[in-house]
Amino acid sequence: MTNHTQGALAGAPASPEPVPAGLGNALVEEDWDALTFRVHRSAYRSQSVFDREKEEIWGHTWLYLGHETEVPNPGDFKTRTLGGRPLIFCRDAAGEIQVFLNACTHRGTILCRHNEGNTKFFQCFYHAWVFSNSGELAALPGDDAYPAGEEFRAAMRLRTVPRVQSHEGFVFIAFDPDVPDLLTHLGQAAHYMSLTANIGPQGMQTLPGVQLYSVKGNWKLAVENAMDGYHFAPTHNTFVGYLRESGFAVTDDDQYAYDLGSGHGLLVLTGHNGRIGMVWEPRFGEAEKARTVEKRQEMVDRLGAERAAEIADASRILYVFPNLLLFDLEALTIRQLEPVGPGHTDVRAWQFVEVGEPQEVRELRIRTMVSFVGPGGLATPDDIEAYEAVQRGIEATANAADPRHDWSDMSRGMGNEKAGNQGRSIDEGAMRSFWRHWADRVGDPAGPATGAEPDAAAERR
Numbered sequence: 001m002t003n004h005t006q007g008a009l010a011g012a013p014a015s016p017e018p019v020p021a022g023l024g025n026a027l028v029e030e031d032w033d034a035l036t037f038r039v040h041r042s043a044y045r046s047q048s049v050f051d052r053e054k055e056e057i058w059g060h061t062w063l064y065l066g067h068e069t070e071v072p073n074p075g076d077f078k079t080r081t082l083g084g085r086p087l088i089f090c091r092d093a094a095g096e097i098q099v100f101l102n103a104c105t106h107r108g109t110i111l112c113r114h115n116e117g118n119t120k121f122f123q124c125f126y127h128a129w130v131f132s133n134s135g136e137l138a139a140l141p142g143d144d145a146y147p148a149g150e151e152f153r154a155a156m157r158l159r160t161v162p163r164v165q166s167h168e169g170f171v172f173i174a175f176d177p178d179v180p181d182l183l184t185h186l187g188q189a190a191h192y193m194s195l196t197a198n199i200g201p202q203g204m205q206t207l208p209g210v211q212l213y214s215v216k217g218n219w220k221l222a223v224e225n226a227m228d229g230y231h232f233a234p235t236h237n238t239f240v241g242y243l244r245e246s247g248f249a250v251t252d253d254d255q256y257a258y259d260l261g262s263g264h265g266l267l268v269l270t271g272h273n274g275r276i277g278m279v280w281e282p283r284f285g286e287a288e289k290a291r292t293v294e295k296r297q298e299m300v301d302r303l304g305a306e307r308a309a310e311i312a313d314a315s316r317i318l319y320v321f322p323n324l325l326l327f328d329l330e331a332l333t334i335r336q337l338e339p340v341g342p343g344h345t346d347v348r349a350w351q352f353v354e355v356g357e358p359q360e361v362r363e364l365r366i367r368t369m370v371s372f373v374g375p376g377g378l379a380t381p382d383d384i385e386a387y388e389a390v391q392r393g394i395e396a397t398a399n400a401a402d403p404r405h406d407w408s409d410m411s412r413g414m415g416n417e418k419a420g421n422q423g424r425s426i427d428e429g430a431m432r433s434f435w436r437h438w439a440d441r442v443g444d445p446a447g448p449a450t451g452a453e454p455d456a457a458a459e460r461r
Contacts, residue, residue, distance in 0.1 A: 028439045029407070030432075035414040037432050038407040041394035044218040049442070050342040057322050057441050058083035060176040062185045064324035064336055065089055067350065068097060068169040069205035075118040075133060080348070081338060082323070083175065087161070088112050092134040093120060097166070099173050100158040104129055105137070111158075122158075131158050168197035169204070170324075188260040192318045195311045196328050199277075200354030201302055206334065207366075211349040213375050213384075219323075219339040220438070221387035222347070226317055226325050227257065227265045227430035255425035263321030263437030265430040270314045273330045273372070276365050277354075278312035281330075288364060319430075321437060326352075331369035343391050349375070410435070 027040040027049070043049055063082050066089050070078055077090035079102055086102035088111070104111045104124040111122050111131065121138055123130045130139040135158040146152055162177035167190055172182050183190055197204055215222065258266040274281030277295035280288060299308035318326040325335040332352035339345055351369055353362060372379045397406045413427025423429035 028435050030436075032414075032418060035418065036409070036411045037414060037428075037435075038409050038411070039435055041397055041406050041408055044220060044391065044394050045342050045398065047342055050339065052442055053339070054083060056443065057438075058175075058339070060174075060179065061322055061441070062163075062165075062172040062174050062179060062182055063322070064320065065099065065164075065171045065173045066336075067206045067334065067352075068166060068171060070350070071097070072205075073118065075120055076116075077112065077119065077133065078116045079112050079114065081346075082173065084340075085175070086110060087173075088122070088158075089171070090133050093132070094134065096134070097164065097171060098134060099161045099164050099171075100135060101161065103159070104131075105156045105158060106140075135160065168193050185262065186320065187262050187264065189262075189264040189266075189318060189320050192260075192266060192316060192328075193320075193326065195316075196318075196326060196332065196352070198303060198307075199299075199311060199332075200357065201298060202355040204332075204352055205355050206350040207353055209350075211347075211375050213347055214340075215345045215347060215384050215388060216343060217345060217384075217387040217391040218342055219337045219345045220434075221390055222325075222337055222345060223319060223322075223434055224431050225383050225387050226319055226327075227267060227434065228428065257423040257425050257427060257430040259423075259430065259433035263434055263441070265319045265434055267317040267425045267430065268314050269316070269329075269425060273315060275312065275315060275330055276361065276368060277357075284364065284368075287360070291358075291361065319434070321434070327373055329373065331365050331373065333369060333373050343395075349373075 027043045028038075029040075030037045065082060065087070066078060066080070070076075071089060071091040074091055074093050074095050077088055079086065079088055081087065088098075088100040088102045090098050090100075092098050100111075102111055103109070104126065106124065106127055106129050109124050109126040111124050113125070120133055121130050122133065128141050129137065132138045137153045137156045140146070161173045161175060163174040163179060165172055165182035167182055167186060170193060172185075179185065186193070254270045256268045258268070260266055274284060276284065276288065277292055278299075280292040284292075296308065296312060299312060302308075303311070315330070316326075316328040318324075318328065320326070323337045325337070327333040327335065334350045334352050336348045337345060338348070351366065353365060357365075370376065374380060394406075394408070400406045410428040410431050413423055413429050414432075416427065417423060417429050417432075
C-alpha cells in the first residue's frame with residue numbers, strides 16, 4: 001500500500017509518499033501512477049480479519065459509548081455492548097458518570113439484565129450479590145463465610161473500564177489504559193462535535209428512546225456509505241425528487257470531503273437539504289421560516305457572525321473512528337456502530353435536539369428525521385439495502401476463478417487528490433483516508449499469525 005498524509009482542513013493535501021517496505025496492509029492496494037485504489041473483499045468477510053480488528057482497533061481505541069444526557073439523573077442507567085463487551089453506563093448517587101463491565105465479580109454473571117432504568121443498587125439474580133451504582137459491593141448472602149474486613153469487599157467491587165472521558169457531553173471509553181487522551185484521539189473532529197453542541201443556547205440533549213436495528217453487512221460498509229456522496233442522487237432519487245417537487249433545489253455543487261486524520265472523516269454538504277432553524281426549505285412551513293430568521297439572529301448574538309455561519313450554513317456528516325457517526329443534517333442524529341461479526345452489524349441511533357426548543361419545533365424535527373435518516377425514512381432503508389447487497393456481492397466473488405475479480409475499487413477522484421485539489425463529496429477520498437488508517441491499525445492480517453483468507457499479496461504476484 002502507498003500511504004498519504006492529508007494536509008490541514010483549510011490547506012491542500014500533501015504529496016503521496018510510499019510506505020516503507022514491509023509495512024501497511026496487503027488487503028489495501030494503492031497505485032498513484034495508475035491512480036487506482038482498491039480493497040480486497042476478504043476485509044469484509046474474513047473472520048480472522050474481524051478478530052484482528054476487534055483486538056487491534058476495538059481493544060485499543062477510544063469508542064463512543066453514549067451521551068451524558070442519556071442518564072440525566074442520579075441512579076439512571078443504560079446497558080449496551082461495545083467491542084463485544086456488555087457494559088453498564090450510569091450516573092451514580094453522587095451524580096458522577098460511571099461505566100462498569102456488566103458482569104458480577106463473583107462468578108461473572110451478567111449483572112444488570114434491563115436495558116435502562118433508575119436504581120441505587122444492581123443485584124445479581126444468580127447468588128443475590130448487591131452492588132451500589134458507584135460500584136461498591138453493598139451486600140451478599142452469608143457474608144460470614146467470607147473473609148472479614150474491607151479488603152475482600154474492596155477487591156470484589158465492580159470492574160470499571162480503564163478509561164472514560166467526554167467531550168461536549170459525548171462519552172467515550174477505552175479498554176486500553178494506555179491510549180492517548182481523548183482530545184488527542186479526536187483531533188480536528190472535536191471542533192465539529194463542538195459546532196453541533198453549540199446549536200442550542202441552553203445546550204443539546206438526546207431524546208429518550210433509541211433506534212436499534214441490525215444490518216447483514218460488515219461495519220466498514222456503514223462507514224463507507226456515510227462518507228460516500230457519490231451514491232446520494234442515484235440511490236436516494238425518490239427523496240431527491242420529493243425535495244425538488246417541494247420547491248427545494250438539490251445540487252452536488254460545493255459539496256466537499258475532508259480527511260480529519262486518525263481515520264476520522266467529514267462531508268460538508270450545502271445543497272442537499274435545509275436545516276431546521278438554520279436553513280429554511282418549503283416543506284418546513286411558513287411558521288418555521290419566520291423562526292429561522294429569529295434563530296439565526298440568536299446564534300449571531302450568542303456566538304458571533306462567523307461562528308454562527310459555520311454552524312448553520314452547511315450540513316455535515318462526521319465520522320469519528322471507529323464507531324461514531326454524527327448526521328448534522330435537517331435533523332440531528334447520533335449513530336453508533338457495534339460490529340457483531342464479519343457480516344453482521346448492530347446500529348443504535350439517538351435524536352439530538354436543542355434543550356428547551358418549542359414543542360411544535362420538536363415535532364417538526366422528529367417528522368423531518370423520520371422522513372429521511374430514520375430507519376423507516378427515504379434514506380436509511382435504501383442505505384441498508386445497498387450495503388447488505390454489497391455484502392452479498394462480496395461473498396459471491398470469494399475464491400473467484402480470476403482472483404483479480406475479488407477487489408472493490410475506490411479510485412474516484414484520485415487525480416484531483418494527487419494534484420492537491422480539495423476533494424469533493426462525490427469522490428471517494430474520505431473512504432480512502434479511512435482505509436489508510438484502517439490498514440495502519442490492523443497491520444497485515446494476511447500473515448500466518450491470523451490465517452486470514454486469501455493471501456491478497458500473493459494474488460497480485
